[in-house]
Structures are given as C-alpha cells and as structure tokens.
Amino acid sequence: MRRLVLACVIAWLAAPAAGHAQLRPPPSDAAISRALADLTTEDADRREAAVTLLGKTGDPKWLGFLGALRDGGVYAWKSGGPGKTVPQVVVGGAKSTRGDREFIEIQSPYELTPLGAVAVKDLVEVSADRRLRLTIKPFLDADETRAQLSDRDPAVRRGAALKLGNQAQATGAILIQEALRTEQNGWVRHDLAEALALIQIAHGDPAARSAAVRSLGELHAWNALPVLRQLAAHAAASRDEREAAVTAIRKIERWSFLTDSIETIFQGLSLASILLLMALGLAIVFGLMGVINMAHGELMALGAYATFVVQNWFRATWPETFDAYFLVALPVSFLVAAAVGLALERGVIRFLYGRPLETLLLTWGASLIIQQGLRLWFGAANVDVSSPRWLSGGVPVMVGLQLPLNRIFIIGLATVCVAGMYWLLFRTDAGLRIRAVTQNRGMSACLGVRAGRVDAMTFALGAGLAGLAGAALTQVGNVGPSLGQNYIVDSFMVVVTGGVGKLAGTILAAVGIGGLNKGIEPALGAVFAKVVILVAVILFLQRRPAGLFANRGRNADT
Amino acid sequence: MPTREWIAVGFVATILAVVLPVLNALPAESPFHVSNFTLNLFGKFLAYAILALGLDLLWGYAGVLSLGHGVFFGLGAYAMGMHLMLEIGARGVYQSALPDFMVWNQVTELPLFWKPFRSSLFTLLAVVAVPGLFGWLFGFLAFRSRVRGVYFAIITQALALSAWLVFNRNELNLGGTNGLADFKTIFGFPLNQAATQRGLYVVTALTLTASYLLCRWITRSRAGKLLVAIRDSETRVLFCGYAPENYKLFVFVVSAILAGVAGALYAPQVGIITPAKIGVLPSIEMVVWVAAGGRGTLVGAIVGAVSVNWLQSWLTRSYPDVWLLFLGALFMGVVLFFPDGLVGAVNRLVERVRTLFGLSRPAAVHADARGGISR
Numbered sequence: 019m020r021r022l023v024l025a026c027v028i029a030w031l032a033a034p035a036a037g038h039a040q041l042r043p044p045p046s047d048a049a050i051s052r053a054l055a056d057l058t059t060e061d062a063d064r065r066e067a068a069v070t071l072l073g074k075t076g077d078p079k080w081l082g083f084l085g086a087l088r089d090g091g092v093y094a095w096k097s098g099g100p101g102k103t104v105p106q107v108v109v110g111g112a113k114s115t116r117g118d119r120e121f122i123e124i125q126s127p128y129e130l131t132p133l134g135a136v137a138v139k140d141l142v143e144v145s146a147d148r149r150l151r152l153t154i155k156p157f158l159d160a161d162e163t164r165a166q167l168s169d170r171d172p173a174v175r176r177g178a179a180l181k182l183g184n185q186a187q188a189t190g191a192i193l194i195q196e197a198l199r200t201e202q203n204g205w206v207r208h209d210l211a212e213a214l215a216l217i218q219i220a221h222g223d224p225a226a227r228s229a230a231v232r233s234l235g236e237l238h239a240w241n242a243l244p245v246l247r248q249l250a251a252h253a254a255a256s257r258d259e260r261e262a263a264v265t266a267i268r269k270i271e272r273w274s275f276l277t278d279s280i281e282t283i284f285q286g287l288s289l290a291s292i293l294l295l296m297a298l299g300l301a302i303v304f305g306l307m308g309v310i311n312m313a314h315g316e317l318m319a320l321g322a323y324a325t326f327v328v329q330n331w332f333r334a335t336w337p338e339t340f341d342a343y344f345l346v347a348l349p350v351s352f353l354v355a356a357a358v359g360l361a362l363e364r365g366v367i368r369f370l371y372g373r374p375l376e377t378l379l380l381t382w383g384a385s386l387i388i389q390q391g392l393r394l395w396f397g398a399a400n401v402d403v404s405s406p407r408w409l410s411g412g413v414p415v416m417v418g419l420q421l422p423l424n425r426i427f428i429i430g431l432a433t434v435c436v437a438g439m440y441w442l443l444f445r446t447d448a449g450l451r452i453r454a455v456t457q458n459r460g461m462s463a464c465l466g467v468r469a470g471r472v473d474a475m476t477f478a479l480g481a482g483l484a485g486l487a488g489a490a491l492t493q494v495g496n497v498g499p500s501l502g503q504n505y506i507v508d509s510f511m512v513v514v515t516g517g518v519g520k521l522a523g524t525i526l527a528a529v530g531i532g533g534l535n536k537g538i539e540p541a542l543g544a545v546f547a548k549v550v551i552l553v554a555v556i557l558f559l560q561r562r563p564a565g566l567f568a569n570r571g572r573n574a575d576t
Numbered sequence: 577m578p579t580r581e582w583i584a585v586g587f588v589a590t591i592l593a594v595v596l597p598v599l600n601a602l603p604a605e606s607p608f609h610v611s612n613f614t615l616n617l618f619g620k621f622l623a624y625a626i627l628a629l630g631l632d633l634l635w636g637y638a639g640v641l642s643l644g645h646g647v648f649f650g651l652g653a654y655a656m657g658m659h660l661m662l663e664i665g666a667r668g669v670y671q672s673a674l675p676d677f678m679v680w681n682q683v684t685e686l687p688l689f690w691k692p693f694r695s696s697l698f699t700l701l702a703v704v705a706v707p708g709l710f711g712w713l714f715g716f717l718a719f720r721s722r723v724r725g726v727y728f729a730i731i732t733q734a735l736a737l738s739a740w741l742v743f744n745r746n747e748l749n750l751g752g753t754n755g756l757a758d759f760k761t762i763f764g765f766p767l768n769q770a771a772t773q774r775g776l777y778v779v780t781a782l783t784l785t786a787s788y789l790l791c792r793w794i795t796r797s798r799a800g801k802l803l804v805a806i807r808d809s810e811t812r813v814l815f816c817g818y819a820p821e822n823y824k825l826f827v828f829v830v831s832a833i834l835a836g837v838a839g840a841l842y843a844p845q846v847g848i849i850t851p852a853k854i855g856v857l858p859s860i861e862m863v864v865w866v867a868a869g870g871r872g873t874l875v876g877a878i879v880g881a882v883s884v885n886w887l888q889s890w891l892t893r894s895y896p897d898v899w900l901l902f903l904g905a906l907f908m909g910v911v912l913f914f915p916d917g918l919v920g921a922v923n924r925l926v927e928r929v930r931t932l933f934g935l936s937r938p939a940a941v942h943a944d945a946r947g948g949i950s951r
Contacts, residue, residue: 383907390900507737510730547742552738560721
C-alpha cells in the first residue's frame with residue numbers, strides 16, 4: 019500500500035495540477051461485493067486489501083462503515099436469505115431482548131436500509147484485529163483532517179495543515195492539494211504550502227527535496243527547522259540539498275530574530291499598557307491630593323471580581339449572549355470601584371487632607387480590609403474568569419508571529435483611557451477645575467471651586483480607572499484576592515518616576531518601565547529584572563528628584 | 577535625665593530583664609511561674625521593640641517614613657542565621673559540613689561570602705555592619721537626591737519587595753523560600769535548653785534598655801532637636817544653614833542598625849528566619865506598631881511593638897481569619913482617632929483627670945505628634 023501511495027505522490031509531483039484525487043475511478047460494484055465477502059474470511063491479507071479498497075473510495079458512507087467495523091459493529095449474517103451460501107455483511111444497531119433471546123436491529127452496509135431485527139445467534143461479529151484497525155485508521159484520520167481543512171474557522175484549518183506537516187505522511191499531499199484548490203485565506207495557504215514541502219522532503223526525490231527546502235526557506239517555516247537541521251547534517255543527502263538546507267536555515271533564523279524582536283516590543287508595550295491603566299488613576303489622585311492610594315491594588319481586585327460576578331450572572335441568565343458579558347463588565351467594574359473609592363474618600367480620607375503619610379497608612383489599612391473581605395467572601399483560591407470568544411486567540415501579523423487578542427485589547431483600552439483622560443482634563447470644565455485645584459488649592463477655593471467636591475470626584479474617577487484595569491487584568495492573569503499586590507509596587511514606581519500632575523510623565527514612565535522590564539527579562543529573569551528597575555529608578559531620581567516632568571514653581575517644598 | 581525618669585527606666589528594665597527570667601526559673605508548680613513559651617514570646621516582642629525604637633526615631637522624630645525596615649531586620653537575622661547554620665556543622669540531616677539546603681541544591685562548596693561567618697566575632701560585627709552599610713548606601717542615594725515624604729515611602733516599599741523577591745531565590749544560597757532554620761547551638765550553648773533561651777531573653781531585654789537609652793540620648797541632644805525641626809519644616813532647616821540630609825542619613829543608619837540587631841536577636845529565639853519576614857507586609861506592620869504605641873515618644877514604640885504583637889499572637893491563634901481585618905482596622909483607627917497612639921491617649925486621659933481634680937500642670941506638656949508630618 020505504501021508503495022502505491024508513494025507512486026501517487028510521485029505522479030502528483032510530476033503533474034502537480036492534474037488533480038489526482040478526482041481522477042481516481044470508483045471501484046466496480048462487483049469489486050465491492052467481493053471485498054465485503056473477503057471481510058468475513060480468515061485470510062488477513064485479503065481482509066486488509068478489502069478495507070483498503072473501501073477506504074480508497076473516500077466515500078463518507080464507506081468510511082462510516084469502516085468506523086463501525088473498527089468499533090465492532092459489523093456482523094456476518096449467516097442466514098442471509100434462502101439459497102445464499104456466502105454470509106451477508108450487515109451493520110448492527112440497537113439491541114433488544116425478547117423473552118430469553120437477544121435481537122439486534124441490522125442495516126445493509128452502504129445504504130443503511132433497515133433489514134429488521136435478527137437473533138444474535140444468527141450473527142457472527144466481523145472482528146477487527148489490531149492489524150485491521152491500523153489499516154482503517156489512516157482513512158478515518160484523513161477524513162477527519164479533510165473535515166478540518168474545510169472548517170469555517172481559519173485557525174482550525176491552520177491547525178490541520180500544521181498536523182499534516184508534522185506527520186509528513188504521503189497521503190497528506192492529496193488532502194493538501196485538494197484544500198489548496200479552494201482555499202482563499204493567505205495564512206492557511208501558507209501553512210498548507212509549508213506542510214506540502216515537509217511532505218516532499220520526507221517522500222520526494224532529491225531534486226524535489228532541494229526545491230522543497232528552498233521553498234521552506236522562502237516560507238520562513240520555523241516548524242521545519244528540526245527537519246532542515248537534520249537534512250543539513252545528513253550524510254546521505256546530496257550537496258545541493260545540504261547547501262539549500264543551510265541557506266534555508268539561515269533565512270528562517272534571521273526571520274525569527276525579527277519576529278522575536280517585534281514580539282518583545284509588543285510584550286513591553288502590553289506591560290506598559292497594564293502599568294499605565296493602573297498608574298493613571300494613581301497619578302491623577304497623587305497629583306491632585308498628594309495622596310498615594312495604597313488601596314489602589316485592591317480597587318483593581320474589586321473590578322476583577324465585579325467582572326467575575328457579571329460573568330456568572332450572564333452564564334446563569336443569558337447563556338446565549340455570554341460573549342457580550344465583558345462589554346457589560348467593563349462599566350460595572352468601573353462603577354463598583356468608583357463607588358468604593360468615593361466612599362473611602364468621603365468617609366475617611368478627606369479628614370486627613372495635607373497629611374500624606376497618614377493617608378498612606380490609612381489606605382493601606384483599607385486595602386487589608388478589602389483584601390481580607392474578598393478572601394472571606396469569594397474564598398482564598400483564584401476564581402475562573404473565561405475570556406469571551408472575541409478576545410481569545412490571536413491575530414496573525416506575519417509568518418511566525420501571532421499577537422494575542424487580549425493583549426491588543428489592553429493596549430487599545432489603555433489608549434482609549436489616556437485619550438479620555440486628556441479630553442476630560444483639557445476639554446471640559448470639570449478638567450479645568452481639577453487642574454486648578456492641582457496647581458493651587460487655596461487660590462481655586464477662593465475663586466469658587468469647591469475643592470472638596472473636586473477631590474471626591476477625582477478620587478472616584480481614579481478608583482474607577484483602577485476597577486477598569488482590574489477588569490482588563492482578568493483577561494491576562496489570575497483573579498484572586500491578592501491580584502492587586504502583583505502589579506501595585508510597579509505602578510507606584512511609574513507614578514514616582516513620572517512625576518506629579520503630568521499625564522505625559524506617567525505615560526512615558528509606564529512605557530519606559532514596561533519596556534525596560536520586558537527588555538531585560540530574557541537575560542536576567544523576572545526577579546532580577548525587577549531589582550534592576552528599582553536600582554534604575556533610584557539612580558534616575560538622583561538626576562530628577564521630582565520625576566520626569568516636575569512642576570516648575572517657586573515652592574521650595576515640591 | 578531627671579532622677580524620677582532614671583528610677584522608672586531602672587524599674588521597668590529590672591522587671592523585664594531580672595524578674596521575668598527569675599519567675600521563669602521557678603518550678604512549674606509555683607503560681608508565679610512564667611512558662612518557657614511565654615518567656616520566648618516576650619523575647620520575640622522585645623526584639624521587635626528594639627526595631628520599633630529605631631523606626632520611631634526615624635519616623636516619629638525625623639518624619640521619614642520607611643516602609644522597608646523589614647529588609648534591615650532580615651539582614652541582621654540572616655547574618656546571625658548564617659553563623660548558626662555553620663555552627664550546626666555535620667549534625668544536620670545530611671551529616672554534611674554544609675547547611676542542609678545547600679546539599680539539596682547540590683552546592684558542593686561553601687560559597688565565599690559564607691566563610692567569614694564561621695567566626696562569632698565577625699558575625700557580631702556583621703549584624704551591625706551589614707544593615708548599617710546597606711542603610712548608609714540606600715539612604716545616601718535617597719536623601720542626597722532629596723527623595724522625601726511619600727516618594728521615600730514608595731521607594732523603600734519597592735526595596736522591601738525587591739529584597740523579598742531576591743531572598744526567595746535559591747541562587748543566592750540563603751535557603752530560598754525556606755530560609756535558615758534548624759539551629760542547634762548559639763556560640764556553643766544548645767538552643768533547645770531553657771537556660772539558653774532565658775539567657776537570650778536577658779540579652780534581648782538588656783539590649784532593649786541600652787537601645788532605649790541611646791535613642792533617648794539622641795533625641796535629647798542638639799541633633800535630636802534638629803531632627804524634630806526637620807520633621808516640622810525641612811526647608812526652613814535647610815535655609816538656616818544646616819544640611820538636613822546628613823541628619824536624616826545618620827538617623828536612618830542608626831535605625832537600620834537597631835533593626836539589624838533586633839533581627840539577630842530574633843533569629844535564635846524563634847529558630848527560623850525566612851524571606852516572609854522581609855516583604856512588604858511585615859515591613860509595613862512594623863510601622864503600625866509605632867503608630868499604635870504613639871510615635872514621637874520612645875516609650876510608645878516599645879508599648880506598641882509589644883501590645884500589637886501580643887494581640888497578633890492571640891488573634892492568629894484564636895481567630896486566624898480576623899487578624900488581617902483587625903490589622904486593617906487598627907491602621908485606620910489609629911490614624912483617624914489616635915494619631916498620637918496609645919501613649920498619647922493615656923497622657924490625655926491623665927491630663928483630663930488632673931484637670932478634673934484641679935491638679936493641672938501648665939499647658940503644652942506633651943509634644944503634639946500630629947502636627948509634625950505635613951507638607
């Protein structure tokens with residue numbers, strides 16, 4: 019059989035557009051009934067030949083029959099009617115018991131026409147031994163792969179192509195040929211071509227192999243590297259092949275360096291967005307009131323848990339629109355955190371105005387209470403927040419580089435938040451008042467700005483942004499009571515580095531710290547990257563003690 | 577120091593350093609017997625109190641809030657712990673001259689920085705010098721660039737986080753997450769004997785007394801007056817021609833050394849030191865001891881450290897879930913309602929009673945700790 023398929027591939031290589039699969043003539047009825055009869059015999063070779071014949075038809079009905087055969091659902095019916103010497107092959111269905119006798123509903127093999135119930139004693143199971151099952155398997159697998167190759171989801175089609183390439187079985191070439199004829203999506207076509215080249219390396223002649231190796235180099239096929247390395251070091255390979263392989267490897271490696279660099283930059287940007295989302299709320303409150311809100315991390319955790327609750331509510335109430343839950347969770351988490359922030363500000367923080375260190379301790383106390391409250395209410399273990407379908411998976415950007423959708427979403431959300439903040443601060447009356455109080459509280463109050471109210475609203479806004487950040491974090495990390503603690507010190511560093519009261523400083527600091535972190539993480543590991551950043555921030559503060567963009571003024575205390 | 581105060585200090589020191597150990601040495605049937613467990617617990621509290629004194633000096637007097645003192649405590653404790661680990665010698669589980677965790681981590685040779693800790697003298701020196709030098713370096717960089725107030729608090733918190741992360745790593749050869757434990761002897765005395773523990777307790781109590789006297793001397797000196805001035809208006813001190821950063825650096829180093837000494841006394845009494853004692857939460861808990869006791873009063877730091885920890889050891893045993901809630905409430909309550917802490921509250925109460933009976937002394941007797949730390 020192997021040789022036969024090999025011959026098929028070689029024929030196909032000679033005439034790649036010939037459309038081999040469709041030209042295959044279907045076997046005659048006589049051949050099929052002979053094959054069915056062979057199945058009931060004891061001769062293993064004849065049984066195998068019969069299965070191969072049926073499998074090669076590629077007919078879904080015969081493949082269904084082979085599946086039934088593998089699962090032990092095919093019988094030989096001895097009393098196949100008067101005058102019949104050869105037992106008839108049937109497919110068994112539901113079993114039933116009448117009195118002390120067992121009956122099985124049987125059907126004809128291809129059309130599946132019901133033939134009535136037959137006593138078990140009249141049937142002999144056509145047993146599928148290991149050898150027969152192994153013969154059946156490739157046909158069924160090929161069928162499954164074919165179904166995947168025509169799936170609606172491009173990711174499934176790419177997965178099938180990848181599988182075919184990894185298996186590198188000659189049978190796969192036919193499937194790929196078929197798929198390439200109809201495939202429109204460029205990424206899937208790319209993967210199919212890659213798989214085809216891998217199959218050619220495994221089964222083609224030297225010339226075809228060299229061509230395949232070259233095309234793999236052109237395709238920047240990262241997955242093919244082990245095969246190519248093997249080929250480059252293979253003693254039996256021709257010089258041409260080896261040289262082609264070395265060139266291809268170099269090409270692929272250069273490409274992967276490029277994709278790695280882009281990925282690192284993207285990761286840095288994504289971390290920077292997370293830091294920015296968290297630091298934004300901290301920074302405006304710090305700028306306005308001189309208060310570092312130590313409970314900021316717990317407000318984020320509240321936002322994350324609000325997302326969790328909304329998710330569960332959707333799952334219970336509207337399971338059919340489950341994917342929309344996240345759109346509802348975003349405003350809900352904002353409002354929940356903002357409400358708690360407002361209560362905190364009106365309830366306690368306003369009494370400590372002008373005493374930043376006391377406020378720091380107070381908010382730390384609040385953070386402990388919120389954290390422990392969450393732990394008692396939701397349990398100490400992490401809770402499960404599942405991504406909506408439109409946020410899972412990734413977007414292929416270039417060969418070998420897929421950017422995860424959830425990270426892209428976070429970058430987008432951070433951008434929107436920053437833009438919204440700029441709009442609020444510089445285009446609205448409320449923003450004007452916030453800026454006025456930030457610059458000179460006493461003077462603003464004299465001019466009729468209600469500073470207390472501005473404080474409360476700004477604090478609520480900052481808290482709401484924390485809630486939003488928490489909701490976003492559910493898509494990239496674990497949700498637990500100590501969610502806030504993991505990032506909070508980093509976002510403090512962003513605020514300190516960025517300086518007071520300037521959004522641009524916060525943005526620049528977030529990008530700098532996020533980028534630096536991801537840039538040195540591969541070399542030093544996550545822990546020492548954090549230490550390096552602390553040292554860098556301390557050294558940076560040597561040059562600019564009040565952060566990147568300090569407010570210039572005549573007050574000696576700032 | 578007035579005679580009355582000398583008498584008070586001597587009285588408390590005698591109770592702590594003499595009476596309690598004597599009661600502990602009584603036979604167990606005696607109604608006045610203090611159990612080994614209680615004495616050991618007190619030893620731990622008094623070690624904490626030494627640290628709290630230093631923190632109070634820094635925060636209550638100079639107005640510098642450090643959220644990273646767990647690091648200095650840890651440095652002292654690890655320095656002592658390393659010596660104790662080496663004293664175990666081949667009596668460990670693996671009968672190797674190396675500490676057990678090194679055997680697990682397949683370290684074959686004692687790392688270079690461990691070697692000097694074989695000497696007891698070097699260890700005693702390191703307990704003071706390592707936190708002191710590290711504090712000097714950190715403080716030098718921070719104060720020179722005029723990092724102050726909230727900025728300084730945040731930077732020290734980041735220091736605590738970084739140190740915690742680093743001490744958790746096995747590459748550092750300091751036992752990773754499990755820290756240093758299973759000590760057998762200290763300077764040759766077996767740690768599992770009550771007499772050794774009693775001795776350690778007495779040393780702790782005496783060190784606390786000495787630390788108190790040192791801090792008291794500093795606060796009453798000219799430099800101490802300047803520290804308070806810096807707390808109240810650093811800029812004005814600067815414009816008067818002083819260099820506030822030097823005074824702040826000095827007091828920061830002193831408090832780092834006191835924290836290190838506290839750690840070194842803590843490690844042999846508790847028998848284990850892990851990175852969990854270094855992190856962000858333990859560091860900030862230390863601040864709440866001082867706040868609860870009453871900052872700006874040295875006695876307050878001691879009272880706070882002992883009472884909060886006493887409460888903690890009782891609550892975590894009886895109601896483990898409640899402890900963090902309580903701690904949070906304590907933070908908020910002290911800041912909102914008792915800004916001058918327990919000592920301040922008692923002082924005010926005494927004052928009120930005096931007024932009631934017409935025994936009032938002239939006003940402005942006690943310093944207002946509240947007015948201090950503001951912009």
